[in-house]
Amino acid sequence: MTGPAGAPATDLAVNGQRRAVSDVPGALLLWALRDELGLLAAKYGCGVEQCGACMVLVDGTPRPSCRLAVRSVAGQEVTTLEALRQEPEGKRVVDALVAANAAQCGYCLPGIAVTMTWLARRAPVAWAEVVRSLDDHLCRCGSHPRILRVARQLLTDAPP
Amino acid sequence: MTTPDGRTEDGRVAGEDERRRRVLGSLVTQPDVDRWVDLSVPGRVRIRTGKAELGQGIRTALTLLAAEELGVDPSMVDVVPATTAAGPDEGFTAGSRSVEQSGVAVRQACAHVRRLLVERAAARLVRAKGDLVADRGLVGGPDGPAISYWDLAAEGPFAFRVQQPAPLRAAGEHRYVGRGMQRVDLRAKIGGAPAYVADLRLPDMRFARVVRPPHLGATLAGPTPVAVGDARVVRRGGFVAVVADGEGAAAAAAARLAATLHWVEGPPFPEHAADPDYMAAHVVASYPVVHGTARNEPPRPRPDPGDGAAVVVRARYTKPFVLHGSIGPSAAVALADGHSLTVWSHSQGIGFLRRALAPLVGLAEDRVTVHHLDGAGCYGHNGADDVALDAALVATALPGRPVCVRWSRDDEHGHEPLGAAMSVALEAGVSPEGRITAWCQDITSYPHNARPIPRPAGTRLLAGWSLDPPVERSRAVPMMDFEAGAHRNGTPGYDVGAPWIVKHHVDDGSALRTSALRGLGAPANVFAIESFMEELARAARADPVAFRVAHLADPRSRAVVEAAVAMAGGLEAPGGVDAPGRGLGFAQYENSMAYVAAVVELDVNPRTAAVRLHRAWIAADAGEVIDPDGLVNQLEGGFVQAASWTLLEQVRLDARGVASRDWESYPILRFSQIPEIETRLLDHPGLPPLGAGEASCGPAVAAIANAFFQHTGARVRDLPLDPPRVRAAMDALLG
Numbered sequence: 008m009t010g011p012a013g014a015p016a017t018d019l020a021v022n023g024q025r026r027a028v029s030d031v032p033g034a035l036l037l038w039a040l041r042d043e044l045g046l047l048a049a050k051y052g053c054g055v056e057q058c059g060a061c062m063v064l065v066d067g068t069p070r071p072s073c074r075l076a077v078r079s080v081a082g083q084e085v086t087t088l089e090a091l092r093q094e095p096e097g098k099r100v101v102d103a104l105v106a107a108n109a110a111q112c113g114y115c116l117p118g119i120a121v122t123m124t125w126l127a128r129r130a131p132v133a134w135a136e137v138v139r140s141l142d143d144h145l146c147r148c149g150s151h152p153r154i155l156r157v158a159r160q161l162l163t164d165a166p167p
Numbered sequence: 168m169t170t171p172d173g174r175t176e177d178g179r180v181a182g183e184d185e186r187r188r189r190v191l192g193s194l195v196t197q198p199d200v201d202r203w204v205d206l207s208v209p210g211r212v213r214i215r216t217g218k219a220e221l222g223q224g225i226r227t228a229l230t231l232l233a234a235e236e237l238g239v240d241p242s243m244v245d246v247v248p249a250t251t252a253a254g255p256d257e258g259f260t261a262g263s264r265s266v267e268q269s270g271v272a273v274r275q276a277c278a279h280v281r282r283l284l285v286e287r288a289a290a291r292l293v294r295a296k297g298d299l300v301a302d303r304g305l306v307g308g309p310d311g312p313a314i315s316y317w318d319l320a321a322e323g324p325f326a327f328r329v330q331q332p333a334p335l336r337a338a339g340e341h342r343y344v345g346r347g348m349q350r351v352d353l354r355a356k357i358g359g360a361p362a363y364v365a366d367l368r369l370p371d372m373r374f375a376r377v378v379r380p381p382h383l384g385a386t387l388a389g390p391t392p393v394a395v396g397d398a399r400v401v402r403r404g405g406f407v408a409v410v411a412d413g414e415g416a417a418a419a420a421a422a423r424l425a426a427t428l429h430w431v432e433g434p435p436f437p438e439h440a441a442d443p444d445y446m447a448a449h450v451v452a453s454y455p456v457v458h459g460t461a462r463n464e465p466p467r468p469r470p471d472p473g474d475g476a477a478v479v480v481r482a483r484y485t486k487p488f489v490l491h492g493s494i495g496p497s498a499a500v501a502l503a504d505g506h507s508l509t510v511w512s513h514s515q516g517i518g519f520l521r522r523a524l525a526p527l528v529g530l531a532e533d534r535v536t537v538h539h540l541d542g543a544g545c546y547g548h549n550g551a552d553d554v555a556l557d558a559a560l561v562a563t564a565l566p567g568r569p570v571c572v573r574w575s576r577d578d579e580h581g582h583e584p585l586g587a588a589m590s591v592a593l594e595a596g597v598s599p600e601g602r603i604t605a606w607c608q609d610i611t612s613y614p615h616n617a618r619p620i621p622r623p624a625g626t627r628l629l630a631g632w633s634l635d636p637p638v639e640r641s642r643a644v645p646m647m648d649f650e651a652g653a654h655r656n657g658t659p660g661y662d663v664g665a666p667w668i669v670k671h672h673v674d675d676g677s678a679l680r681t682s683a684l685r686g687l688g689a690p691a692n693v694f695a696i697e698s699f700m701e702e703l704a705r706a707a708r709a710d711p712v713a714f715r716v717a718h719l720a721d722p723r724s725r726a727v728v729e730a731a732v733a734m735a736g737g738l739e740a741p742g743g744v745d746a747p748g749r750g751l752g753f754a755q756y757e758n759s760m761a762y763v764a765a766v767v768e769l770d771v772n773p774r775t776a777a778v779r780l781h782r783a784w785i786a787a788d789a790g791e792v793i794d795p796d797g798l799v800n801q802l803e804g805g806f807v808q809a810a811s812w813t814l815l816e817q818v819r820l821d822a823r824g825v826a827s828r829d830w831e832s833y834p835i836l837r838f839s840q841i842p843e844i845e846t847r848l849l850d851h852p853g854l855p856p857l858g859a860g861e862a863s864c865g866p867a868v869a870a871i872a873n874a875f876f877q878h879t880g881a882r883v884r885d886l887p888l889d890p891p892r893v894r895a896a897m898d899a900l901l902g
């Protein structure tokens with residue numbers, strides 16, 4: 008399959024739509040989302056799956072998108088925060104984080120909101136699992152205490 | 168250090184009357200109200216500020232203050248991002264001074280505008296000014312007609328220069344101040360809407376990555392290709408970048424290009440630069456610190472703390488290099504057309520950046536415009552200014568096309584200016600009555616300010632040093648101002664007579680670069696002073712809290728210390744012999760701003776030797792509280808970041824430069840390591856607001872070190888308190 012300029016392309020299912028993205032060797036999902044599809048909620052933080060800023064859902068499970076080859080997710084459903092924030096759980100998560108001013112610079116938050124939405128879909132979740140999942144995300148501003156407070160209220164019915 | 172326009176590095180004005188600064192903020196240098204307040208759009212109050220939103224919530228604080236003084240709903244206020252094209256120039260957004268400078272100025276400017284609106288309405292309605300009030304967008308009396316603010320503003324500019332403060336709304340009438348509100352920028356940011364420099368999209372935009380030398384100080388040798396695949400290569404001397412249609416393509420091309428380039432190594436990098444002996448050997452100047460200010464004169468003779476003392480204690484404390492470590496690497500967008508340059512940047516000082524960029528791209532300063540756009544939190548001088556030059560250089564080679572340049576994670580870790588390593592040596596005696604006899608302090612530090620402020624020659628922007636011909640690196644010079652640089656909080660806040668303090672400026676002439684990181688010298692000094700106060704108390708067989716309080720003359724200092732200890736229910740954690748440890752840390756930031764005391768409770772995981780933080784209690788007095796929620800957010804965020812430095816962080820160096828190039832080799836605190844934090848604000852309505860964004864860091868570091876001592880009996884004087892250090896300390900204890 009080829010794209011508009013004759014470059015190789017792959018069909019992805021992103022936020023419920025089929026989208027063709029170029030598939031040059033080494034093409035990565037994060038850049039397909041940001042550069043080609045204009046979906047900017049997933050952020051670049053480290054590029055090596057260490058910070059969680061680029062988190063998306065792949066077939067409903069959180070995955071960092073910065074090292075995922077475009078080719079490897081063909082045929083899977085990719086969901087970004089742009090779609091999640093329109094859905095009830097995602098909206099609840101974003102609203103709760105916003106209401107709690109649970110950020111300083113906010114750069115880590117879109118990725119965290121993706122993970123929290125995934126948890127919210129299965130709530131209540133054990134607190135240990137919530138913390139384990141959040142540990143895939145780094146925040147440099149020290150917004151953790153507030154994010155944890157929101158997570159506790161939203162995701163678990165058994166606070167420790 | 169003072170710049171040509173009379174400002175210090177963090178935007179304060181040197182030598183001005185302190186009282187005027189406190190009541191007028193940045194209006195002292197930018198007195199024209201029309202620069203700050205713009206009522207030209209009906210129904211909207213547009214506020215211009217020179218301060219940048221760094222995640223500290225300044226846009227929200229300014230919204231609250233403007234809404235309060237003008238009597239409009241906060242939803243009618245727009246805080247316009249800072250730009251060199253319009254609005255006030257407020258120097259750097261740094262030193263926790265956004266509210267003290269911009270907040271106070273906006274508040275006063277709005278109070279004056281309210282007064283001026285009443286004057287205009289009085290003339291139009293032919294009524295006495297005293298019969299009219301300005302509120303909710305209308306000026307009128309209890310009866311009769313009212314005129315909208317925007318009708319009145321349409322008469323023309325106010326053309327009023329503020330010299331004296333106007334009366335502010337009384338604290339009892341406040342609708343917004345002191346109550347706080349939702350941060351105005353967070354819905355977009357948390358929800359993932361475009362909000363940062365690297366999210367800016369302009370028509371026909373290109374994306375670039377720079378290929379930086381693998382060794383700090385290396386130079387590029389040999390030719391470079393004109394393109395890598397579809398990506399064009401831009402080269403200026405030793406500066407090389409690749410430009411592509413997308414950021415992913417640029418990153419991939421940069422990796423391919425890097426593999427083909429040939430670099431000539433510079434001199435070996437000083438891998439032992441954080442070693443106190445290495446630092447002592449590279450001291451280039453020493454200055455006495457008197458009343459918080461460094462002086463260019465020989466120090467007075469060192470007193471003998473043994474005079475009149477029952478005990479004398481000596482100790483040296485050290486802190487390694489640390490990273491700013493923004494979660495989002497530095498980015499900038501630039502657009503050049505041969506005659507002018509426009510840059511979008513998350514720099515902390517857009518006016519200074521403009522001045523630094525202009526000569527390097529061969530333009531007059533007035534042909535360069537810098538717009539501030541938000542970035543990920545920077546916590547000081549990171550790569551923001553450097554990447555702006557990178558973008559300007561690439562854009563200059565592509566006239567008419569906007570270019571977004573972003574550093575990679577590897578670039579950011581490897582090339583950002585580091586937070587300075589420091590060593591603080593203390594000596595003091597305690598009299599038989601339990602009083603400190605004399606206090607001697609040697610502060611040895613790398614520079615804390617390599618910001619791109621104007622210098623007689625050279626540049627401080629990274630890429631400038633590898634242009635052809637290279638522009639010389641302008642090295643950092645010692646900061647001499649009140650509470651600046653290495654001597655920030657280098658004067659104990661305790662009653663210790665006239666302390667003998669000398670600061671030693673280290674510069675080894677190498678490729679190493681250090682610059683401003685949250686709190687500058689304060690965290691290391693507070694760590695040292697607060698640890699040392701406990702060492703003194705112990706030597707004098709005194710209770711550490713009582714010993715501190717006995718040396719604290721200032722009631723506001725005592726109040727926060729006592730409040731934090733009371734919140735914790737004392738410094739003895741329940742649990743008998745296995746009880747966790749508790750420790751206290753206190754400082755008034757810059758000995759003139761917010762007062763913060765923190766108590767921490769922790770223990771040590773016996774298997775991993777990792778310190779586990781359980782709880783923290785913070786008490787703070789920041790004068791009048793404008794936005795309580797924002798203040799708590801800053802204090803707790805500062806605590807967490809400082810806890811991360813204390814427990815985990817140190818930059819690894821090797822002969823090539825920074826060896827910590829990702830988050831695995833440079834771990835920071837994670838969610839599972841965050842303690843339960845409780846914060847109490849001691850509000851003082853009517854007193855000036857005091858900057859607090861950096862105020863909790865020093866007390867946090869000290870509280871952790873003191874709690875570790877209480878728990879283990881081991882005094883750790885070298886940071887970080889990571890598992891190898893913890894093990895060594897415990898082993899030493901067992902002899």
Ligand code: FES
Pocket residue numbers: 050051052053054055056057058059060061062071072073074
């Ligand atoms: S950018 Fe993907 S995990 Fe950091």
Ligand code: FES
Pocket residue numbers: 110111112113114115116145146147148149150222494543544
């Ligand atoms: S809020 Fe800034 S990195 Fe998390």
